[in-house]
Amino acid sequence: MHDGYEVTLENNTSEGATRYTRLKNGLLGCINDMLAIENIRGCPCEDLREKIETNIFNLVVVGQFKRGKTSLINALLGADILPVAVVPLTSIATIMTYGEALRIKVFFTNGRIAEIRPESLTEYVTEKGNPKNIKEVSEVVVTFPSPYLKDGVRLIDTPGVGSVYQHNTDVAYQYLPKSDAALFLLSVDQPMSRAELDFLKDVKEYSNKIFFLINKADYLSESDLKESIDFSKNVLKEAMGAEVKIFPISAKLALEGQIKGSDELLERSNLPAFSAILNKFLMEEKGNVLILSVANNLLRILSQARLELELELKSLVTPLDELKKKIDAFENKKREVMTEKQDFDILLDGEVNRLVRSGLDEDLAGFKKGLIPQIEAGLNAFYNSNKHLSLKELNNALDAYVINEVRQSYNVWRAIEDDRLAKAFEAICKRFMLRINETVDALLKFSSELFAIPFETIKAEALWTVKSGFYYKFKDEPVALEMLTSSLTLALPKFIGNRIIFKKIKEYMLQVIDIQGGRLRYDFAERLDKSKLEFRWEMLQKIEATIEGIGTAIEKGMNQRAKGEQEVNERTQTLSKVAGKLDELRDRLTGIRECVDGR
Numbered sequence: 001m002h003d004g005y006e007v008t009l010e011n012n013t014s015e016g017a018t019r020y021t022r023l024k025n026g027l028l029g030c031i032n033d034m035l036a037i038e039n040i041r042g043c044p045c046e047d048l049r050e051k052i053e054t055n056i057f058n059l060v061v062v063g064q065f066k067r068g069k070t071s072l073i074n075a076l077l078g079a080d081i082l083p084v085a086v087v088p089l090t091s092i093a094t095i096m097t098y099g100e101a102l103r104i105k106v107f108f109t110n111g112r113i114a115e116i117r118p119e120s121l122t123e124y125v126t127e128k129g130n131p132k133n134i135k136e137v138s139e140v141v142v143t144f145p146s147p148y149l150k151d152g153v154r155l156i157d158t159p160g161v162g163s164v165y166q167h168n169t170d171v172a173y174q175y176l177p178k179s180d181a182a183l184f185l186l187s188v189d190q191p192m193s194r195a196e197l198d199f200l201k202d203v204k205e206y207s208n209k210i211f212f213l214i215n216k217a218d219y220l221s222e223s224d225l226k227e228s229i230d231f232s233k234n235v236l237k238e239a240m241g242a243e244v245k246i247f248p249i250s251a252k253l254a255l256e257g258q259i260k261g262s263d264e265l266l267e268r269s270n271l272p273a274f275s276a277i278l279n280k281f282l283m284e285e286k287g288n289v290l291i292l293s294v295a296n297n298l299l300r301i302l303s304q305a306r307l308e309l310e311l312e313l314k315s316l317v318t319p320l321d322e323l324k325k326k327i328d329a330f331e332n333k334k335r336e337v338m339t340e341k342q343d344f345d346i347l348l349d350g351e352v353n354r355l356v357r358s359g360l361d362e363d364l365a366g367f368k369k370g371l372i373p374q375i376e377a378g379l380n381a382f383y384n385s386n387k388h389l390s391l392k393e394l395n396n397a398l399d400a401y402v403i404n405e406v407r408q409s410y411n412v413w414r415a416i417e418d419d420r421l422a423k424a425f426e427a428i429c430k431r432f433m434l435r436i437n438e439t440v441d442a443l444l445k446f447s448s449e450l451f452a453i454p455f456e457t458i459k460a461e462a463l464w465t466v467k468s469g470f471y472y473k474f475k476d477e478p479v480a481l482e483m484l485t486s487s488l489t490l491a492l493p494k495f496i497g498n499r500i501i502f503k504k505i506k507e508y509m510l511q512v513i514d515i516q517g518g519r520l521r522y523d524f525a526e527r528l529d530k531s532k533l534e535f536r537w538e539m540l541q542k543i544e545a546t547i548e549g550i551g552t553a554i555e556k557g558m559n560q561r562a563k564g565e566q567e568v569n570e571r572t573q574t575l576s577k578v579a580g581k582l583d584e585l586r587d588r589l590t591g592i593r594e595c596v597d598g599r
């Protein structure tokens with residue numbers, strides 16, 4: 001199984017990542033040097049540093065049960081960390097992320113977190129060790145020192161869909177919306193099925209990018225493999241409405257190759273070739289965007305610092321009465337900007353409220369409408385197959401059924417809605433940030449013209465801090481919601497028949513759907529409100545910092561002047577040295593920017 005089927009496979013596994021690391025380190029170096037310059041305010045640089053350091057690429061591995069998803073993750077990491085088996089196994093999502101040592105944390109649905117030993121992993125993430133998730137695990141996070149994860153790549157193993165365990169399928173769905181790419185795994189020993197295609201339809205809807213892999217290629221001869229690929233390719237072409245690439249791999253050979261240090265096995269597994277293409281995609285689609293926008297934002301900060309420096313220089317030499325007039329003009333402009341600032345505030349409030357009403361509320365109502373008949377149908381079937389139970393047992397079983405179904409369905413909806421709201425919120429913030437930047441630029445331009453100083457405005461895409469953007473919070477926190485608990489049993493009269501229980505359970509189902517919907521709505525609305533407040537604070541800070549920066553620069557100049565000619569000369573010299581440093585940093589950043597542009 002070699003190349004030649006779909007693409008010319010380049011053997012440059014780490015080239016993309018290395019280049020990204022180099023550019024990233026270049027930017028971090030610039031940030032450090034900028035922080036050492038007194039004229040530059042630290043905070044925006046620190047935020048940008050955080051942005052680079054916490055950048056994450058989420059890769060979700062999905063597919064039918066037993067296609068080799070977990071094996072693929074082990075192979076990518078080159079270690080036998082996650083349990084694999086011949087029966088449907090993975091039941092909980094596991095997130096692999098970079099860390100100095102192998103450490104495993106289990107997050108439970110009630111918010112508890114426990115660190116466990118690697119040997120015990122099976123007891124939590126597999127259907128066998130944790131049947132129907134009786135241990136109430138929400139997800140597992142494994143840190144591991146693999147170079148593959150070093151640049152912020154996170155690999156997410158999901159349970160296989162389509163097995164007899166419906167709850168496993170639901171878990172897989174929760175991880176799609178925020179993935180940067182989904183790795184959709186097929187296998188040569190199972191021709192593509194209807195269920196696989198149905199699943200693909202959803203993956204297509206929720207995932208930003210899909211890579212198709214056909215695993216266990218080691219089972220087949222080269223000609224059989226080609227036939228298998230051609231078959232899947234045709235089926236996929238129809239499903240996707242376009243030609244797709246399929247990468248044949250063998251997770252088994254790849255892992256063996258890594259463990260034995262055999263390049264030959266690795267080569268045969270075809271995994272290095274695939275991961276090279278995957279890396280290239282990640283770097284180009286996401287890495288470059290990040291590098292460019294951080295570089296531009298830093299250039300903005302530099303350009304503003306340069307202007308402030310020139311303003312100080314000018315106010316060292318401008319005749320006093322002329323300077324006073326200029327300060328008055330600046331004060332007037334400042335008042336104008338302050339009014340604009342208030343308008344922003346009101347508009348932002350309005351937009352976020354609209355998002356809650358016509359985004360969140362409508363989505364929730366729509367979801368509930370579809371959910372009721374769906375759970376009702378399941379409940380009917382469940383009731384019919386459990387009628388033989390004693391009343392008490394029946395009651396408990398129905399109760400548990402409702403709770404579980406409602407909880408799971410909402411979990412899936414929550415993940416999708418979270419992504420939808422975050423994107424909408426991000427769009428609002430971006431729009432506002434652009435306008436704030438324009439206002440800030442106008443103020444800087446005004447000052448530069450007032451003092452006849454050249455000034456370069458730099459357009460930079462809005463990057464607000466990771467802290468405030470809930471968009472980037474991908475399951476970093478345990479689920480903050482209280483989970484549903486059962487309460488039906490309490491309300492039952494003593495003499496009661498099957499039918500009455502069934503009637504009551506239906507009422508109960510509606511209540512539970514309402515309660516859980518209400519909780520999620522509250523959580524979303526509160527998070528949106530918090531995010532809005534943080535964003536607003538940051539946005540207003542930006543304007544105020546600009547006003548203050550200009551004001552302080554002029555003031556400094558005037559104060560130095562009052563001290564006499566020698567002071568003025570010394571200050572002039574210091575400032576021109578700083579100007580040199582600023583220019584040197586500007587050149588370095590422009591270099592980084594060109595490196596990305598001319599990739």
Ligand SMILES: Nc1nc2c(ncn2[C@@H]2O[C@H](COP(=O)(O)OP(=O)(O)OP(=O)(O)O)[C@@H](O)[C@H]2O)c(=O)[nH]1
Nearest residue numbers: 065066067068069070071085088089090160251252
């Ligand atoms: N021959 C061969 N077997 C493989 C390969 N990859 C995985 N397997 C086997 O396929 C079986 C399933 O592998 P898993 O990695 O557990 O599959 P999965 O997709 O994670 O399964 P679920 O978690 O149940 O959905 C195991 O017996 C693996 O050893 C491969 O490349 N070649």
Ligand SMILES: [Mg+2]
Nearest residue numbers: 069070089090
């Ligand atoms: Mg698995």
